[in-house]
Amino acid sequence: MKLTGSQILLESLGREGVDLVFGYPGGAVINIYDDLFSSPIEHILTRHEQAAVHAADAYARSTGKVGVVIATSGPGATNTVTGIATAYMDSIPMVVITGQVPTPLIGNDAFQEADICGITRPCTKHNYLVKDIRDLARTVKEAFYIARTGRPGPVLIDLPKDVQVSTCDFVYPDSVELRGYKPTYAGNVRQIEKAAQMILQARRPVLYVGGGINLSAANSELLTLAEQTRMPVATTLMAMSAFPQQHPLALGMLGMHGAYCANMSVTECDLLIAIGARFDDRVTGRIDSFAEKARVIHVDIDPTSIKKNVSVDLPIVGDLKDVLAKLNASLTVKGAEVDELIEATTAWRETIDGWKKKHPMTYRSSKSVIKPQFVIEKLRELSADDAIITTEVGQHQMWTAQFFKFTQPRTFLTSGGLGTMGFGLPAALGAQAAFPERQVIDISGDGSFQMNSQELATLMQYQLPVKIAILNNNFLGMVRQWQQMFFEKRYSQTCLGLPIDFVKLAQAYGATGLRATRNDEVEGVIREAFATPGPVLMEFKISREENVLPMVPAGKAIHEMVLAS
Amino acid sequence: MKHTISVLVENEFGVLSRVSGLFSGRGFNIESLSVAPTLDPDTSRMTIVTTGDDRILEQITKQLNKLISTIKVVDFTAKDFIARELALIKVSTEAETRAEALRIVDIFRAKVIDVTPKTYTIEITGAPAKINGIIELLRPMGIKEIVRSGPVVIGRGAKGVAG
Numbered sequence: 034m035k036l037t038g039s040q041i042l043l044e045s046l047g048r049e050g051v052d053l054v055f056g057y058p059g060g061a062v063i064n065i066y067d068d069l070f071s072s073p074i075e076h077i078l079t080r081h082e083q084a085a086v087h088a089a090d091a092y093a094r095s096t097g098k099v100g101v102v103i104a105t106s107g108p109g110a111t112n113t114v115t116g117i118a119t120a121y122m123d124s125i126p127m128v129v130i131t132g133q134v135p136t137p138l139i140g141n142d143a144f145q146e147a148d149i150c151g152i153t154r155p156c157t158k159h160n161y162l163v164k165d166i167r168d169l170a171r172t173v174k175e176a177f178y179i180a181r182t183g184r185p186g187p188v189l190i191d192l193p194k195d196v197q198v199s200t201c202d203f204v205y206p207d208s209v210e211l212r213g214y215k216p217t218y219a220g221n222v223r224q225i226e227k228a229a230q231m232i233l234q235a236r237r238p239v240l241y242v243g244g245g246i247n248l249s250a251a252n253s254e255l256l257t258l259a260e261q262t263r264m265p266v267a268t269t270l271m272a273m274s275a276f277p278q279q280h281p282l283a284l285g286m287l288g289m290h291g292a293y294c295a296n297m298s299v300t301e302c303d304l305l306i307a308i309g310a311r312f313d314d315r316v317t318g319r320i321d322s323f324a325e326k327a328r329v330i331h332v333d334i335d336p337t338s339i340k341k342n343v344s345v346d347l348p349i350v351g352d353l354k355d356v357l358a359k360l361n362a363s364l365t366v367k368g369a370e371v372d373e374l375i376e377a378t379t380a381w382r383e384t385i386d387g388w389k390k391k392h393p394m395t396y397r398s399s400k401s402v403i404k405p406q407f408v409i410e411k412l413r414e415l416s417a418d419d420a421i422i423t424t425e426v427g428q429h430q431m432w433t434a435q436f437f438k439f440t441q442p443r444t445f446l447t448s449g450g451l452g453t454m455g456f457g458l459p460a461a462l463g464a465q466a467a468f469p470e471r472q473v474i475d476i477s478g479d480g481s482f483q484m485n486s487q488e489l490a491t492l493m494q495y496q497l498p499v500k501i502a503i504l505n506n507n508f509l510g511m512v513r514q515w516q517q518m519f520f521e522k523r524y525s526q527t528c529l530g531l532p533i534d535f536v537k538l539a540q541a542y543g544a545t546g547l548r549a550t551r552n553d554e555v556e557g558v559i560r561e562a563f564a565t566p567g568p569v570l571m572e573f574k575i576s577r578e579e580n581v582l583p584m585v586p587a588g589k590a591i592h593e594m595v596l597a598s
Numbered sequence: 599m600k601h602t603i604s605v606l607v608e609n610e611f612g613v614l615s616r617v618s619g620l621f622s623g624r625g626f627n628i629e630s631l632s633v634a635p636t637l638d639p640d641t642s643r644m645t646i647v648t649t650g651d652d653r654i655l656e657q658i659t660k661q662l663n664k665l666i667s668t669i670k671v672v673d674f675t676a677k678d679f680i681a682r683e684l685a686l687i688k689v690s691t692e693a694e695t696r697a698e699a700l701r702i703v704d705i706f707r708a709k710v711i712d713v714t715p716k717t718y719t720i721e722i723t724g725a726p727a728k729i730n731g732i733i734e735l736l737r738p739m740g741i742k743e744i745v746r747s748g749p750v751v752i753g754r755g756a757k758g759v760a761g
């Protein structure tokens with residue numbers, strides 16, 4: 034049967050199991066939208082293409098499935114770029130479909146033409162310009178395969194208008210043949226055996242785990258490894274929900290705003306086992322003193338991550354789930370030696386417990402003003418265990434990572450690699466669309482919130498009951514903190530001027546707005562918000578010049594933390 | 599250190615910019631790059647000369663391999679290989695230097711492919727060092743223009759790199 038290009042596209046999405054897409058229409062995709070009108074695939078209309086991409090990204094982060102976006106050519110396509118780069122930096126599986134001007138006009142500076150393949154080449158895992166309708170079904174198949182396999186990432190398909198309307202027979206391929214793309218899944222057994230030996234010889238081992246754990250769904254394997262060897266676990270921002278944070282072996286976050294015990298453990302360890310993490314500069318601080326006493330094992334599915342920033346004693350390329358399962362099996366048969374390891378590392382765990390007691394993650398509480406950390410603790414206390422938390426970028430993001438004790442996988446969605454302000458609200462939208470029954474909360478700053486606040490309209494249109502907690506300090510707080518600490522308090526362009534009435538803003542969209550200005554109002558506001566159906570915005574007027582601590586100043590080693598202001 | 603890398607890629611839209619963009623985006627050097635289709639019209643071979651220490655070279659090879667369009671990457675540097683480059687050189691020739699120019703062309707087994715009253719245009723192929731050699735000898739006469747292809751390389755022996 035002959036189908037048009039846009040029908041082939043939607044049929045192919047159906048074959049990939051897509052039931053929900055996020056997007057925004059325009060001239061170059063009007064045919065696709067026409068076919069969507071009668072398609073079983075649901076579509077959520079955001080109010081900005083960037084938000085559509087963040088929503089699809091969070092849909093993917095929370096479900097593990099591939100997020101899908103549709104945007105028009107030119108400005109629609111360029112509006113997706115920040116979202117795509119955000120997903121790329123955090124290895125999120127996503128397929129973005131953009132309309133393009135008709136093939137005969139490409140290169141002519143036609144109306145709403147942008148070379149989106151050229152623009153997104155460095156921030157996609159791969160991209161395609163489909164010039165021939167006969168390539169379309171295969172391209173969609175390949176795009177989904179590339180997006181979700183290996184180290185996941187966004188793939189863009191640019192589809193000229195004439196290809197959307199021409200016709201051809203629809204045959205969806207069963208398999209993908211890409212001679213240049215064969216990710217390694219199975220970890221090398223001999224390397225894994227060596228890793229087991231190195232672990233058994235260690236006296237001060239530490240697991241350093243990153244977002245790869247979530248991507249590979251290796252959460253239970255990680256827990257088994259930690260528990261059977263009693264090795265402590267330091268997590269990156271991307272992995273805060275990958276390991277239960279109330280667990281006695283949890284060290285919390287490491288790096289620039291990491292916990293004292295996490296940074297000290299990494300500094301003093303004799304074996305660092307990096308799993309699905311990539312030694313980002315926000316984690317390592319001064320690189321030459323990072324874990325300088327340790328031998329390093331690095332497990333990652335992406336060979337380019339290994340030995341990129343640090344030298345590694347034992348590299349293992351493979352899917353974390355496979356590698357950790359094999360490692361656990363190898364350790365299980367060495368029961369007696371593992372018992373000896375646990376015995377021999379008792380002193381190490383005592384040292385770490387000493388660090389935990391000496392400098393716990395804490396803050397100076399107040400009876401009157403609202404402390405942001407207190408709001409986060411209350412949100413944790415009053416929300417469900419499986420609540421999904423999204424954040425924007427800034428101080429509120431770091432406080433969330435520090436004080437919200439995540440217990441379940443894929444419950445913390447935040448822009449780690451790119452650090453994109455404006456991510457949190459559309460991300461909450463996407464996660465809520467994926468899980469209509471779960472609690473979804475965007476923890477936001479007043480600066481970031483205004484980067485995509487128009488998405489309140491989308492929440493209302495689809496009645497997505499996202500709860501928003503704005504920690505309002507009337508500052509671009511994180512930048513202000515740097516200016517306070519390193520630029521003699523010259524607050525250049527970080528004060529946000531006249532206060533905005535966020536409650537009224539919520540009401541303008543038809544949502545509920547609540548405000549707390551005193552400490553004793555916090556709990557009441559949260560309880561009321563959680564009890565109110567539909568989208569609710571909570572505004573907390575927090576102590577304005579609160580700082581995120583500990584902090585490792587740029588260029589310092591991670592044990593050189595500033596602990597108090 | 600200088601490395602010569604041979605990259606077999608899918609012969610498709612945008613592949614050259616994927617490779618060159620990788621080098622510029624990550625701050626790797628490209629000293630020369632040549633590209634043409636192989637026997638199989640669906641694949642092209644790129645020969646890239648680059649510099650860097652071992653760690654950088656490891657990253658370059660891994661990053662090239664990571665591109666979906668890349669089929670095979672071979673760093674020839676530690677291998678037994680033959681490198682050949684083509685150069686076209688336009689030299690000024692006064693009456694008294696024409697004979698000397700021809701003698702140099704002869705020694706290097708090069709060819710004069712265009713003649714004007716004031717210039718010779720010389721074609722030479724060979725290992726890059728040989729080309730550097732003829733350039734040094736011709737330089738005193740006055741080189742007006744020089745066009746080099748950058749080297750292409752092939753391994754010695756019976757085995758080929760598929761494509």
Ligand SMILES: Cc1ncc(C[n+]2csc(CCOP(=O)(O)OP(=O)(O)O)c2C)c(N)n1
Pocket residue numbers: 425426427428429430452453454455477478479480481482504506508509510511512
């Ligand atoms: C799109 C974007 N622009 C600029 C920045 C730089 N930046 C990082 S944190 C920050 C301040 C964020 O302020 P706010 O959202 O109010 O959060 P707070 O730090 O006050 O909690 C800025 C401007 C960024 N991360 N993203």
